[in-house]
Amino acid sequence: MSILSRLTDRQRWGRLGGSLKYALHVITHPFDGFWDLTHEKRGTMGAANIIVIAVLITRLLALEHTAFMFNEVYWPSVNILQQCLSVLLPLVIFVISNWGLTTLFEGKGTLKDVYMATAYALTPYVLLQLPMIVLSNWITVDEAAFYNILATLSLVWSGGLIICGMMMIHDYSLAKTLLFIVMTIAAMLIVVFLLLLFFTLVGDGVGYFTSLYKEITFRLY
Amino acid sequence: MKNAILRLSALLTAVCLLAGIPLAYAADGFDYAYTYTYDYWGDQRQSPDAYRTRAFLTSADLGLDKQMVNPQSLFVQGNTIYIVDTGNNRIIQLETDGTNYTISRIIDSFTGDTEPLTFNGPSDIYVDDEGTMYIADTNNNRIVKLDKDLNYLLSFTKPVDPTFDQSMSYLPTKMVADVSGRVFALAQNVNKGLIKYEADGTFTGFIGASPVKYTWYELIWRLLSTKEQRAQQVSFVPTEYDNIAIDEKGFFYVVTQTFDENELMGGGAEPVRRLNSLGTNILIENGNWWVVGDVQWAAGNTTISRTGPSKFVDITVLDNDIYVVLDETHNRLFGYDHQGNMLWAFGGLGNAVGYFNKPSSIEHMGYDLLVLDSQAAALTIMTPTNYGQQIYNATEQYDRGEYDVSAATWLEVLKQNGNYDLAYIGIGRAKLQQGEYKEACDYFKMARDDKNYSEAFRYYRSELVEKNIGWIFGIAAIVLVVPMIVGRIRKIKEEVDNA
Incomplete structure (x- = not known):
């Protein structure tokens, strides 16, 4: 199918809209929601991507527009790319390490399923953090408790959804899910360590050849 | 030819502007601002100068017969300046009319019924309104009280008291007296706080010793270690104060250099304290930072000199409750208002005017600041610039309740320094x-x-x-009512269609 026809296919757009709307069902009915998300094909990758992008946009908007009392931003050191990566990198590493582990231990979810479930689980973050940006501009420091409770809620809700999601897509018990969440975090640390090791070694390798090149050019001239 | 020079200088200016080189700062040879x-x-922001040096007086400028040697202390009473010339065992008394500084008296001995009648390594002087002098005669182990004609009145000697270690020699270094003639002294190796004497010379105890604080891991560590190990550990001593000043209301301002560098930014070190008569620290620290001098420093290193946090050697309290501390790490002066906001910082190491070799004492005369440099054996007198004076004026006006006038003054400050947070707050408070x-x-x-x-x-x-x-009610009503009407219409339509 050509790109144009894909873009003008009304059925596809309808399905995307439906699967996005389904996120609202998932966050309120996590068990049924996550089960149907993958097993009944109620979710789409497109919707998952849109939610992840929404998370990024929420973070950037919050950075810019949250009232200064709740927002300690030292602008000279802010880097948009870094801000985006601080969401994307943990997400990608979590998805990969979770899939890598669960696939060895009878997890039913595919890589796609894990990504989709995690992305759908981030919906409350977007839904709560966006209004919080507006709210922060209408409250004083004495009313900071409201803001902090909402902030905590958005994280706890998303966290809870991730656990539910993992339980449903891998068809695990709660205990096993919790165990694998902990193991996933350990695996994430290992991945980060390996990445650091890899990049340091590559950097050293490149540095060696550049200094060699420099040395030779110095000798020649 | 002239044209060429003009064109060249225009080009140079343009290049400087493009490269972002501040022309004003390049002119005085420093690549960073003085103030x-x-x-x-916590980033340093360049500021216009708050003070300018008005006079720099060496022994020769003062017309002294002997060069000052290691002068340790300074005191100002009215128009009289006292310099304690420690190395020459004398005190130099200067009179000033604001521009000229003339020696009026050199105090190296006194008369009376005591021995000796001279000084040995004096290190501090305090003079009250009537001219009665208190002199810390360190190596003679006493503080002598003289009347204004140098007649001996009294001496404050080693406290005969079980709380005072009698085996230790008594070396008083700094002291102040209050209006009723009580003396509060600091002595070498005494870490119990201020030594308090009544007006008749009797010792009545210590005040202001900071309690020894253990952190929880130190406590656990001490619980786990044996008696011998405990004896070997660094003994946890309370703070030893390094200098003292008394303000108009009779509160003591003390500075200390014994603190843990890591506790500075958490507010645990308290290098500057304001003590009430019970010895409790009542210094207000409402600023963005604790009253610690520099908030950025290279970690302290024993092998490299002049590293680490600010270490204060002296403090002076102006009549408007603004206090200035003198630091010997980078030879800087820090001004704070009574809320603990830093007003400005300046100074540095060097021989140029406005820089110091080893500052030992600071005093004020009105708004002027006097800094004694013990190594250069010279006195620097600084006077506030228009900018510095306006900061003082605005603070005083606000304290008097003249909010509008204060805001106008802050606006003037802001015109000279757009980075001055206190001015924004000052104007904001007036607007409020x-x-x-x-x-x-x-x-x-x-x-x-x-x-x-x-x-x-x-x-x-x-x-x-x-x-x-x-509007709020209107919008709320529309949001609630419109869907209701729409729903009703749909229902009617459905019924009509079905009928």
């Missing part, structure tokens, strides 16, 4: 008093002052709600 402040983030809440919010936001901002914003918000109450 600076810290912003909300006048009921201009929106403007007040804007100013407080500029300085990131969340408490004051919230105060102003609360009023602004209720004002806004009151003004737009019609």
Whole structure:
């Protein structure tokens, strides 16, 4: 199918809209929601991507527009790319390490399923953090408790959804899910360590050849 | 030819502007500003100079017969300046009319019924309103009290008291006296606080010793270690004060250099304290930073000199409750208002005017600051610039309740230094008093002052709600009513279709 026809296919757009709307069902009915998300094909990758992008946009908007009392931003050191990566990198590493582990231990979810479930689980973050940006501009420091409770809620809700999601897509018990969440975090640390090791070694390798090149050019001239 | 030079200088200026080189600072040979402040983030911000050196007086300038040697202390009473010339065992008394400094008396002995009648390594002097002198005669182990004609009155000697270690020699270094003639002294190797004498010379105890604080891991560590190990550990000694000043209201300002560098930014070190008569620290520290001098420093290193945090050697309290501390790490002066906000910082190591080799003492005469340099054996007298004076004026005006005048003065300060957070807060507070809440919010936001901002914003918000109450209800009504009407119409339509 050509790109144009894909873009003008009304059925596809309808399905995307439906699967996005389904996120609202998932966050309120996590068990049924996550089960149907993958097993009944109620979710789409497109919707998952849109939610992840929404998370990024929420973070950037919050950075810019949250009232200064709740927002300690030292602008000279802010880097948009870094801000985006601080969401994307943990997400990608979590998805990969979770899939890598669960696939060895009878997890039913595919890589796609894990990504989709995690992305759908981030919906409350977007839904709560966006209004919080507006709210922060209408409250004083004495009313900071409201803001902090909402902030905590958005994280706890998303966290809870991730656990539910993992339980449903891998068809695990709660205990096993919790165990694998902990193991996933350990695996994430290992991945980060390996990445650091890899990049340091590559950097050293490149540095060696550049200094060699420099040395030779110095000798020649 | 002239044209060429003009063109060249124009080009140079353009290049400088493009490269962002500040021309004004390049002119005096320094690539950083002499005076600076810290912003909300702890970054140094260049500031116009708050003080200019008015006079730099060496022994020769004063016309002294003998060069000053290691002068340790300075005292100002009215128009009289006393310099304690420690190395020459004498005190030099200067009179000033604001421009000329003339020696009026050299005090190296006194008369009376005591022995000896001379000084040995004096290190401090305090003179009260009537001219009665208290001199810390360190190596003679006493503080002598003389009347203004140098007649011996009294001496304060080693406390004969079980709380005082009698095996230790008594070396008083700094002291002040209060209005009733009580003396509060600091002595070498005494870490129990201020030594307090009654007016008749009797010792009545120590005040202001800071309690020894253990952190929880130190406690556990001490519990686990044996008696021998405990004896070997660094003994946890309370703070030893390094200098003392007394303000108009009779509170003591003390500085100390014994603290843990890591506790400075958490507020645990308290290198500057204001003690009440019970010895409790009542210094107000409401600024963005604790009263610690520099908030950025290279970690302390014993092998490299002049590293580490600011270490204060002296403090002076101006009549408007603004106090200035003198630091010997980088030879800087830090001014703080009574709320603990840093007003300015300046100074440095060097031989240029306005820089010091080893400052030992600071005093004030009105708004002027006098700094004694013990190594250069010279006295520097600094006077506030227009900028510095306006900061003082604005603070004083606000304290007197003249909010409008104060805001106008802060605005003048702001014209000279757009980075001055205190000016934004000052104007904001005046606007708040006048009921201009929106403007007040804007100013407080500029300085990131969340408490004051919230105060102003609360009023602004209720004002806004009151003004737009019609709209708010209107929109709420529309949001609620419109879907109801739409639903009703749909229902009717359905019924019509089905019929």
